[in-house]
Amino acid sequence: MGEPLLEVRGLTKSFGGLIATDRMDLDVTEGETHAVIGPNGAGKTTLLSQLSGDLRPDAGLIRFVGEDITHLGAPARSMRGLARSFQITSIFKDFTALDNVALAVQAHAGSSFRFWRPARRERALREPALEVLRTVGLAERSELMAANLAHGEQRQLEIAMALATRPRMLLLDEPVAGMGLDESQRMIRFLQSLKGRQTILLVEHDMDAVFALADRISVMVYGRIIASGRPEEVRVNPEVRQAYLGEDTLL
């Protein structure tokens, strides 16, 4: 393994008295799919939000491609190749699916201080956007208002927007949350198709998804990583079983 793509050292965040992230260390290597699991309230989304720049950590260091990005905001991190999806679907509802993705392309295709030419006729934005929609399987739905897409399709659209920024790393917050069995199977297959080409940090509740996708798993309890390793190692780790798996017999 080479230099980690993402390095987290001593990351700490508390809300009032509650410590959501407790001196956490985490490495994600280029090309791997790394899953962070943990019981409800373990602080997984808080972690992701700190990585994406939506939340400021109280202390600690986040390094991405060798650069300290701890104090950068979300837009700057997106520019450096970090792309996130949200646990609660976050899309531009009153735009078409294609507009949604084209906006993500636009953000990474030169200046947007352009006031005259209609953006919807810029092929340099529309074509790559349509291409990404095709990859996630939404090409036929491209002209629909995002608000009118089915829940599963909206989740796919989120991933499409993230991919359209050509990220070096994807941060996915429960990508199969709230999906039916069929939908989540399709999503898992799609994410599997990205494996190897795309570095992914995945926060997930659904153990089927985690074991189908992850190269490595980190287990988070009360804001700390208590174990980290390959899926079969984590599955048998006694500390993990005790702290977390007692209630979850899936593992």
Next chain:
Amino acid sequence: MILLVLEQTLNGLQYGVMLLLMAAGLTLVFGIMNLVNLAHGSLYMVGAYLATGFYQWTGSFLASVALALAATLVVGIVVEVVALRTLYERDHLDQVLATFGLILFFNELIAIVWGRAALYSSLPGWLSGHMQVLPGVRYPVYRALVILVGLVVAALLYLMVTRTRLGMLIRAGASNRTMVAALGVNIRLLYTVVFGVGAALAGLAGLIAGPIYAVQPGMGEQILIQVFVVIVIGGIGSIRGAVVGAVIVGMVDTLGRAFLKPVLSIVLSPSAADTAGPALASMLIYMLMAAVLAVRPQGLFPVR
């Protein structure tokens, strides 16, 4: 000179009290119902007119105060039930525009009933004199009473929010309205009560203002916008912020108007000071607001 400074400081405090009475209601209503109520100033105006009217009618100052307070409370509740209740779930733009419409309505209604000319209400003899606040320092009895009322109301508000069941609900409602609903509390009633309290406070401010300032249509908005400055400085939804903001704004505005011109005339020519003094004094609190926002965009006491 010292005496003048002392007197103006008390005046600043007295104006701060009025701002506080207004700001407390506005910030409660915003914090709990998430409602931006521009028509809060109208309740202030209604309080002032009703007190003036009732005083002329009854001849008793105390009776007019009690009647005006009760009547403003009723007006507030009627407005809440008829118009504002439907606005809680709307966005801020809708709330602003609809309550703007209410302001136009109330200002015109008052103009129809009382006319557009300013009224000046008088004080009973026992309130119109001066009193000794410090050896050698005399201050109008009425203004001193206003300060006292303000301190009492501030204390009562504090007790209500921290000690009572209503206050507990208010604090809970502000942070988690579904939880309050789940506890079986009648949210609608709670909202109406909170709005009524806010309306009564605005009415109180208005009836206090009557004998000090001119009573006229549109008087509510003049103070309302200053109350916005108070709330922005203090932090929206925070009672503590409202108290601190009100005192700061009351002081800065009053002292600025009293002393900016003489102070400027030391540095500038008298004619330049004559022009710049009042202009600057009227802008002072807004510049203060900008300065606070530059450092703390959420105000001095941010909620959450």
Next chain:
Amino acid sequence: MARSPRALTLAAGVLMLALVPVAAELLDQPFYVDLFRRIMIFAIAALSLDLILGYGGMVSFGHAAYLGIGAYAVGVLTHHGIANGYLQWSLAILGSALVALAIGAVSIRTSGVYFIMITLAFTQMLYYLGISIEEYGGDDGMRLAVRSQFPGLLDLRNATAFYYLVLGILLLFLLLGQRLVDARFGMVIRAARSNEPRARAIGFSPYRYKLTAFVISGAMCGLAGALLVNQTEYLTPEFMHWTRSGEIMFMVILGGIGTLMGPVLGAAVFLLLEDVLSAWTVHWQIILGPFLVLVVLFAKKGLIGLVPDEAAPGG
């Protein structure tokens, strides 16, 4: 595009506006030229507000400020003997752009109800400033000695020439607005209005775009202010009164927020309504107030919502 009901409405509206001076001449009612010029001036102001309100989601309750700055730029220069329109109007645009930059820089850092209160408060500050400067008439205001002069181009004393100039500016701004909201820049501010966290997550820094839109909007409204003071030939701080901000905002909602034609329609209906009602009773605001509440509660799409449109994406 060319045959959609809205395009037809636009064409009919423009034709109608273009014919107003002719009709006024035929009917011998010069008053209508004056009224419709006033309508178009407020249409420009409302259009400028809708750019940030409807497309950018910025609830500015202080747009009268720029109306005032534009008016004062003209009035003050005239007061000092400079009646050159090119200079006056440039100053009106530049001055209001700068004020918008200052107000926007502070207020856009905040959001929601703070934004509303702050824009309102700063406008009130400018209003009090206008009142307290006796040199320029204080709260009484002052007469504009002459209208802005454009030697060799046109004479604003000619009511019809002035009318067509205002119409030309309105059409120009409609065109500029149309290009702007559909261009990359417009897409960014609309996306930020729709979902700001998402816009940030895909890499946009909304602040810069919103501030730029705020400045553009302020500059447009500043020009409307320069037109307005030439229309009334009287400079008064009342241009900046906070109720003016509310009225402009109501025009936007009444006509249809987030559209370009809506504000124009809204300005027309509002001012015609004012004209009719105020002829009927001095207390016309007692009708206007509840009317406004009803529009907000029940007709959120505005009048333009009555005209069908091909599903316009990304409102």
